[in-house]
Every structure is written in structure tokens, then in C-alpha cells.
């Protein structure tokens with residue numbers, strides 16, 4: 001993967017200043033933390049990331065040790081904790097960890113570990129967690145490969161990972177490259193990498209955002225010991241621009257048509273990567289594919305027995 005030469009400190013400064021999702025509400029956090037966080041969660045799961053309730057498996061990991069890398073304001077970590085997971089979280093910024101603490105406190109929940117830490121160098125021993133969850137984070141860190149290696153390192157053998165990375169959906173080509181890149185001249189002024197950095201985030205001007213292809217993701221995972229991995233696209237980018245309280249959404253019939261023709265799988269802007277760390281003592285290969293003839297022949301042999 002072609003890397004950009006950006007200092008981690010720049011990434012930290014950017015996110016320290018722009019804690020994600022806080023603009024989902026215009027209520028006052030200090031007056032009623034519960035209703036503020038509730039509004040943020042509602043918007044996350046019912047407006048902006050409807051697919052997450054299903055994909056993040058919040059209610060399937062009770063009693064398990066779950067690590068979230070890049071907690072932001074902690075909405076997803078709190079959802080795991082509400083469902084009985086033993087949660088730990090890290091984020092590069094002090095602000096995000098403070099917010100996540102407040103979020104847990106508001107619902108009388110506790111984390112085992114909640115630390116300011118770098119995804120590329122996690123402060124945990126090998127083989128610790130049943131689930132590592134990381135949503136929209138590792139494409140912002142200079143060495144995405146190292147971040148993914150760390151996910152696998154801290155997972156127990158047989159443990160599960162759920163990772164979201166940006167993919168090149170239709171909006172990448174239309175909004176970022178055509179409108180901003182060509183029509184507004186960003187590509188000529190800044191080149192490809194900076195054009196993408198400048199146009200990916202709601203608040204704009206991200207110091208670093210990799211928008212990946214499936215091929216590159218497969219290459220990153222190639223040398224890691226994983227099983228039953230799937231890479232699927234989600235989120236059609238119907239929010240063409242979702243600046244705070246000024247969201248511009250495509251007309252409903254267009255979105256419906258997109259979904260009707262299953263275009264999300266082709267044009268979605270998020271890759272959800274799921275799989276397990278290999279466990280030599282307990283192989284699970286849910287996704288292994290066989291030829292039609294193999295399936296029929298095996299059935300025939302079993303039937304004859």
C-alpha cells in the first residue's frame with residue numbers, strides 16, 4: 001500500500017479538535033448528558049449509519065472481552081457495554097477518551113481499560129480479546145498495515161475482528177474526484193492524496209485519509225493468520241453532504257432504486273471486514289466454497305452411507 005508521509009501528531013491534533021459525532025445534537029451535554037448521548041446514538045443508528053446495528057453485533061458478545069480501537073465519543077463501546085460485554089477502549093486523543101468516560105458514566109457503565117493510545121502500538125499483551133472492533137479509524141493512521149497487525153496480535157486465537165475502512169464508492173469518484181478534483185481544480189492544485197484528504201471528512205481538511213481498494217485490503221491481511229474473512233461494502237452515501245444541520249440527502253426514490261438493485265454492494269463507501277484470528281486447535285471455515293459437482297458428489301456419497 002502506498003503510504004503518505006504524515007506525522008502522527010498532525011492526525012492527533014486534527015481529531016483532538018474535531019471529536020466525531022458531537023455535532024449530531026444541538027442540546028447541551030452538561031445539562032443532560034443522558035439525553036445528549038441518547039440523541040447522538042439515535043442519529044448514529046437510525047439516520048447516518050443504519051447498517052451498524054446489524055453489522056456491529058452489539059448483542060452477540062455479552063460476557064466477552066471487547067476492545068474498541070478509536071472510540072470517538074464512545075457510542076459503540078457503550079452499546080457493547082449495555083449488552084454485557086467487558087469493554088476496553090483506546091483512542092489517540094484525550095478528548096475522545098474523556099467523552100467516552102462521560103458516556104459510560106451517564107449510563108452507569110464501566111470499562112476495564114480506557115486509554116489514550118496509538119492503534120499502531122497497542123498497550124496490551126498478545127491474545128487478550130474475544131472481539132476487536134474498529135470503525136472508521138485505521139484509514140486515518142499513517143501505517144494502516146501496522147494497525148491491522150495490532151488488531152490480530154491482541155485477539156485471542158479464534159477471536160473475531162470487525163473493522164470498517166473507507167472504500168471507493170460512487171461518491172469518491174463523483175464528489176471527491178469529479179466535483180472537487182476536476183471542477184473545483186483540487187487535483188491540479190493539490191494532487192490526488194491531498195484532494196482525498198481534504199474532502200473525506202464532514203469537517204474537511206483531514207491530514208490523512210486512505211480510501212482503499214479490496215485488493216489492497218486483501219494484501220494487508222495476506223501475511224496475517226486469519227480465517228473466514230469477508231469484505232463487504234455498505235452505505236451508499238445518500239448523504240451527499242452531511243454538514244451539521246445542513247445535510248443534503250439524495251431524493252428518497254434514488255436511494256430506494258440504489259438499494260433495489262443492490263448497488264450498495266457495488267458502490268457503498270464503507271468496507272466492513274470481518275473474520276477470526278486463526279486457532280490451530282479449532283479450525284472454523286464457514287466461508288469455504290466448493291464446486292457444484294463437489295457439493296453434489298459429497299451429498300451423494302453421504303446419502304449412500
Ligand SMILES: C[S@@+](CC[C@H](N)C(=O)[O-])C[C@H]1O[C@@H](n2cnc3c(N)ncnc32)[C@H](O)[C@@H]1O
Pocket residue numbers: 011012015016020021069070071072073090091092093096117118119120134135136137140141142
Ligand atoms: C472518524 S473518527 C471515528 C471514531 C469512532 N470510531 C466513530 O465511528 O465515531 C476517527 C477516530 O480515530 C482516532 N484515531 C486516529 N488515528 C488513531 C490512532 N493511530 N490510534 C488510535 N486512534 C486513532 C481519532 O482520534 C478519532 O477519534
